Amino acid sequence: MTILFKVFLCLILIFCCSSLVNCTEFEVGGHDGWIVPKSKDDDQMYNQWASNNRFKVNDTLLFKYKKDSVMEVIEEEYEKCKSSHPLFFSNNGDTVFKFNQAGLFFFISGVSGHCDRGQKMIIKVLDIEATPPPQSANDTAQKPHKSGAAEMTPMRTITTLAIFVLSTLCFILV
Template sequence: MAAHWQALLFLAVVFAAVSLASATQWMVGDGGGWRAQFNKTGWADGKTFRVGDTLMFMYPAGNHTVIQVDKEDFAACNVETNSKLGAWYSGNDVVPLNKPGKMWFFCSVEGHCNNGMKLVINVVGDGAAPAPAPVEPASPPSSAPAMGYTVGGAVAVAGAVLASVLAF
């Protein structure tokens, strides 16, 4: 009977891992990070952002910020906005994508937004078409780490362990 409960507990862990398998951590700007004239890079082009993913904004703390605003304040680069939906300042900021829809971000340091340090993404919810693999930059620096990744490998390992348990 104990083995039965252990197998059920293991299956619960596997199903939890499967739900994580679709989550992607996106390093905004890839190896270049969150930087001036960011909007001119086309970084978000061709990427599918999903509920459960996260955006990682990396930049020298004190040099930039990440402010989430509405569409109108984004278009106007309104840094004096009262409609801030989020604000991050650490230089190592992780923003969860927890609902579908458009999200608008910019740097609130004077002149940075008007100089193109802004990002708009569309987050899709459940039931959307499968996400393509994250797109690597055409010629990343040799020291650049992988920028978009999933935890699908953990699911493969969990599946192999599950097969072993069921065969036992």
């Protein structure tokens, strides 16, 4: 193989791997997770959390909860806080939901009464490839975890490390 071909192959490999890093995993509710709001005044806490973040296709939500569930539903079911046929359902306590398209997504708790008490959320997923973070790294460091800022997840860290190792190997081989 020629050196030019090896360089070209390495660049394609790096480009393909780096596209995996463009997604973000958001932990719904921060440290508290997916819970029933503590007071009536907090009944919009998840929608406020969602409005502080910018979601795009391929981003994921991580719902952490105990003795609960999460459902993706249509808007009518969101308004009624009931669904007999959700678009998505999980009750494993550690649910990951991936956005596969742009648009509005409606989530409610599947436990009777929880949605009525504010455990529900609307997320708008933008129709763009990549977006700048909603705040700078300095802003995130100064705010508490509950601010809704996305955190670097282990999967993103591993992907970033893999890209670095692959790019280093490619240029050593060339």
